[in-house]
Structures are given as C-alpha cells and as structure tokens.
Amino acid sequence: MSMAEHEKISLNVGGTVFVTTMSTIEIGGKNSLLAKLIQKQQNNDSDVTSKEIFIDRDPAYFSVLLQLLRTGELEIPKVMSEKALCREATFFGVLDCVRENQRGGLDGNRLRWKQSIHGDESTSDGTFIRASSEGGCCVARGSVVHVYDWTMEEQRPLNLDYLSVNDVGYLNPERIIICTYELTDQIGGMASFNTNTAKSINKYRLPYGDQTxxxxxxALACSDRHVYASCRGRGLDQGIAVWDSTTGQHADFLRDSSGWPFGDASKLQWLPGSNLLLIASLSPHSDDTYLCLLDPRSRDKIWAWTDSTRQFKHTIHLLTDAVAMEESSTICVVNQAEQVGFIDMRVSCREPNWGMKYSRKLLKSGGEGCCYSKLAVNGSQLYCSHGDGVHVYCCSCSNGERARIVESCRVTTKKSKGKGTGPIADMAIGGDRLFVLRPSQNRFDIWETPYLPNEDKSKGKGDE
Known part of the structure; x- marks a missing residue:
C-alpha cells in the first residue's frame, strides 16, 4: 500500500462522502474536531482507511472548509452565509484557518470598510467600544453592554439595571470585566461575565479591615496574570487595586507616596513587553494631567510627566487621551485643541513634541456635539480620530534616537460605501480589526486589511 493510500480517510458528512488524507486534516490543527475524531477511531481500530467516519453536519459548508485545508484558499459561494460558515468552522475546530485567510495583519495604509453595525433605536447612544483579541467587541450604551462575537453576531446583552458603566476589559474572548457605579450614590463595583451566556463569574472586592x-x-487594564483598576471609595485611599485574573481574589493595592492621584486615573494600559502599567489622569475627569509608567512589582514610577505646574506653553489645552507605543518608547497624547503630541518615555518631565496640529475647519461634528479625539495603537502604527475620520501615523525609532512620526494616510467615511458621516466617540483595535464608534448615528464601523494572495502565508499542502 502506498503512503497516500495509507493516509486516506473517508468522511461521511450529512450523507455525502468526502475522501481526504491525514496530512490535510492536520493542517486544521491536531486539536481540531476532525483530528480528534480520527484519533479516536485509530485508538479503536488501527485501520481507519476501510471505514467511514460519519459526521451529522451540512456537507455544503464542509466542502468549502475542506477545500480551504487542501489549497489554503477560501472561496465562499454567494448563496452561502458567511456567519453560518464560521459556525461550522467553529464546530470543526478550523476557525483560525478561516480567520487567517480572510484577513491579513492590520495595516492602516490599506484599510477597507467591512461593515457597519447599527444599534437598536430604543437604546442609548454608545459611550465607548472595546475589542477582544479574536476580533469581537462590546459597546457600552447607558447601563447595557452589547457584546458581539467574531462573526459580529450579537450575544445576550449585559443589562446592569440602574448602574452606569465606566469601563470594560477583556480577559479573553469569552470573559469580560465591567466597572460600574450608581448615579445617585457614585458607588459601584466590578464583576466579570461570560460573553456567551451573560452569566456572572466573579465579583471583585476590596478588603477594608475585617470587611469589604x-x-x-x-479604568481597567488586564495582563495575563492580573487585573488592574483605578479605585476610590468611602474610607479608602485612592490607588490602583490588583486582583488575580483567574480567581478574582484581591492581590494588592498600589498607592503613590508623593501624592499622585492614582485613584483618579481615567485610563490604564498594560505594556506586556516591559511589564509596566501606564496610568493616565485626563480631561474631563481631571483638571490636571498626570502620566506615569509604574512597575507593579517594585511599586516604583519608572517614568512620569504632569502639566499641573502650567510651565509648558503648549499645555494650556488639557490632554484628552494618551497611549504608549512600546516599540518606539513613545507616549502619544492628544489635547482639546486637536493637537497630537509625542513624549520620549525614556526621559521624564519633557514637554510633548506637538508635531501634528489639525485645523478646526476639518472638524465636521458641527451641532451634533463635539467628540474629543481618541488614540489607538497597533505595533508601530498610531491611529487618531479627528472629526469624522481617522489619521494613521507610522512611528519608527532606531539607535536610541527620538521617534520619528510620519502621517501615512487618513481613513474617512467616504470609503465606507456612502454610509454617512458622523463624529467619532471612541476607537478600539482587536483581532486585526479597527472598530470606530459613531454615537450620533447609533452605530459602529468595522475596518479590516484585506488579504492579498501574494502575501507570505503558509498554504495548505494536503492531498498533493
């Protein structure tokens, strides 16, 4: 018997027989359902070439997935639902193969509008959007958090009754943490939920003496091991509370002896490369701007900057957002005057380099309400919202020199197939997708980088 004959596998999917090989099945991963079924069959009978393995699924969708494993190319018939195909791919355990073929890595220079998701007219305007690592997202609308999976199918919403949402963080695609507070009492809490079932998993508590x-x-930030949140409350010092990301048990409380208001931080960002936490107090939550990089292990501030002394002539406009770019050792900021600045995080107490200044004439929000610019980072690219569009910057740094920032393109709603314009309230990047929230139209837009056939990707080589 030849090697090809020895590897031959017969699969009966919904009454249609498919003949393939083990090498093709293994392209989908050794932990896929197909691989596990064949392995189970082999454990029961060493000769699986003479027996069919029956799987009660739709053969039309399986045919497309099998062709993807064979050729490395995904061709979806026009009559076939992409969402249904993704559900079948999830069942067979080859969803990662579908994702890799549909999108390349996120590249701001050649973004393509994918689709727009509109909220229910009865819901409140979206206040912010957060993205998961696999390309799903969630949108906070009043006291409700709407959750969408990777296929953009809405899951069961998380209704928090009379609580308002401050921030949301993803621990993984199936688990999110929500910070809330009561409008009347200004006291809230934190809890994690399953994104598929909307059931509560853990409640995060702070010890106070013998009680909580x-x-x-x-604000929230999540690392592989811990959850960080800027906290304040009755009888508590302001600071950064730390919990175990798996168990939800309280682990630490970080304060600053020099009086920096950690508890007022409106944005936290975990930097996995350096194991540092960016802490930012920004407008409109604070009258002064405080930025610092904190080492949670040693409790030391590695880097710090503030405009509270008002000694910098360009900081008369308060900062509205800040984000760290680890690859170029740069803190990127934007202020109320729509100016984008850059600070070298290797040197403390330096004035931002206001390299980009927008004209107010570009702001198209008009009477719909002004939305301050937001920042997002993907590798060496910085995304900055302005008016109804997003500016993309490329940042490079070599030989210890100061980072060089170059604007490479601008993405506008003109590229979204005439879906209309509107001010941008928030942005998020996750799973090689850019999400843009437009509250005036109660919708968010999804942008992706199309996969090019000549890109260097591993192709399927089975059945050759």
Whole structure:
C-alpha cells in the first residue's frame, strides 16, 4: 500500500462522502474536531482507511472548509452565509484557518470598510467600544453592554439595571470585566461575565479591615496574570487595586507616596513587553494631567510627566487621551485643541513634541456635539480620530534616537460605501480589526486589511 493510500480517510458528512488524507486534516490543527475524531477511531481500530467516519453536519459548508485545508484558499459561494460558515468552522475546530485567510495583519495604509453595525433605536447612544483579541467587541450604551462575537453576531446583552458603566476589559474572548457605579450614590463595583451566556463569574472586592468596602473603579487594564483598576471609595485611599485574573481574589493595592492621584486615573494600559502599567489622569475627569509608567512589582514610577505646574506653553489645552507605543518608547497624547503630541518615555518631565496640529475647519461634528479625539495603537502604527475620520501615523525609532512620526494616510467615511458621516466617540483595535464608534448615528464601523494572495502565508499542502 502506498503512503497516500495509507493516509486516506473517508468522511461521511450529512450523507455525502468526502475522501481526504491525514496530512490535510492536520493542517486544521491536531486539536481540531476532525483530528480528534480520527484519533479516536485509530485508538479503536488501527485501520481507519476501510471505514467511514460519519459526521451529522451540512456537507455544503464542509466542502468549502475542506477545500480551504487542501489549497489554503477560501472561496465562499454567494448563496452561502458567511456567519453560518464560521459556525461550522467553529464546530470543526478550523476557525483560525478561516480567520487567517480572510484577513491579513492590520495595516492602516490599506484599510477597507467591512461593515457597519447599527444599534437598536430604543437604546442609548454608545459611550465607548472595546475589542477582544479574536476580533469581537462590546459597546457600552447607558447601563447595557452589547457584546458581539467574531462573526459580529450579537450575544445576550449585559443589562446592569440602574448602574452606569465606566469601563470594560477583556480577559479573553469569552470573559469580560465591567466597572460600574450608581448615579445617585457614585458607588459601584466590578464583576466579570461570560460573553456567551451573560452569566456572572466573579465579583471583585476590596478588603477594608475585617470587611469589604464599596468602591468605584474608573479604568481597567488586564495582563495575563492580573487585573488592574483605578479605585476610590468611602474610607479608602485612592490607588490602583490588583486582583488575580483567574480567581478574582484581591492581590494588592498600589498607592503613590508623593501624592499622585492614582485613584483618579481615567485610563490604564498594560505594556506586556516591559511589564509596566501606564496610568493616565485626563480631561474631563481631571483638571490636571498626570502620566506615569509604574512597575507593579517594585511599586516604583519608572517614568512620569504632569502639566499641573502650567510651565509648558503648549499645555494650556488639557490632554484628552494618551497611549504608549512600546516599540518606539513613545507616549502619544492628544489635547482639546486637536493637537497630537509625542513624549520620549525614556526621559521624564519633557514637554510633548506637538508635531501634528489639525485645523478646526476639518472638524465636521458641527451641532451634533463635539467628540474629543481618541488614540489607538497597533505595533508601530498610531491611529487618531479627528472629526469624522481617522489619521494613521507610522512611528519608527532606531539607535536610541527620538521617534520619528510620519502621517501615512487618513481613513474617512467616504470609503465606507456612502454610509454617512458622523463624529467619532471612541476607537478600539482587536483581532486585526479597527472598530470606530459613531454615537450620533447609533452605530459602529468595522475596518479590516484585506488579504492579498501574494502575501507570505503558509498554504495548505494536503492531498498533493
């Protein structure tokens, strides 16, 4: 018997027989359902070439997935639902193969509008959007968090009754953490939920003596091991609370002895490369701007900057957002005057280099309400919202020199197939997708980088 004959596998999917090989099945991963079924069959009978393995699924969708494993190319018939295909891919355990073929890595220079998701007219305007690592997202609308999976199918919403949402963080695609507070009492809390079932998993508590204390968490950041939140509450010092990301148990409380208001931080960002936490107090939550990089292990501030002394002539406009770019050792900021600045994080107490200044004439929000610019980072690219569009910058740094920032393109709603314009309230990047929230139209837009056939990707080589 030849090697090809020895590897031959017969699969009966919904009454249609498919003949393939083990090498093709293994392209989908050794942990895929197909691989596990064949392995189970082999454990029961060493000769699987003479027996069919029956799988009760739709053969039309399986045919497309099998062709993807064979050729490395995904061709979806026009009559076939992409969402249904993704559900079948999830069942067979080859969803990662579908994702890799549909999109390349996120490249701001050649973004393509994918689709727009509109909210229910009865819901409140979206206040912010957060993205998961696999390309799903969630949108906070009043006291409700709407959750979408990778296929953009809406899951069961998380209704928090009379609580307002401060921030949301993803621990993984199936688990999110929500910070809330009561409008009347300004006291809230934190809890994690399953994104598929909307069921509560853990409640995050802060010890206060022999009891636990009520607190309000303003901003979240998640690492592989810990959850960080800027907290304040009755009887508590302001600071950064730390919990175990798996168990939800309280682990630490970080304060600053020099008086920096960690508890007022409106944005936290975990930097996995350096194991540092960016802490930012920004407008409109704070009258002064405080930025610092904190080492949670040693409790030391590695880098710090503030405009509270008002000694910098360009900081009369308060900062509205900040983000760290680890690859170029740069803190990127934007202020109320729509100016984008860059600070070298290797040197403390330096004035931002206001390299980009927008004209107010470009702001198209008009009477619909002004939305301050937001920042997002993907590798060496910086995304900055302005008016109804997003500016993309490329950042490079070599030989210890100061980072060089170059604007490479601008993405506008003109590229979204005439879906209309509107001010941008927030942005998020996750799973090689850019999400843009437009509250005036109660919708968010999804942008992707199309996969090019000549890109260097591993192709399927089975059945050759």
């Amino acid at each position: 204390s009520n607190f309000t968490a303003l």
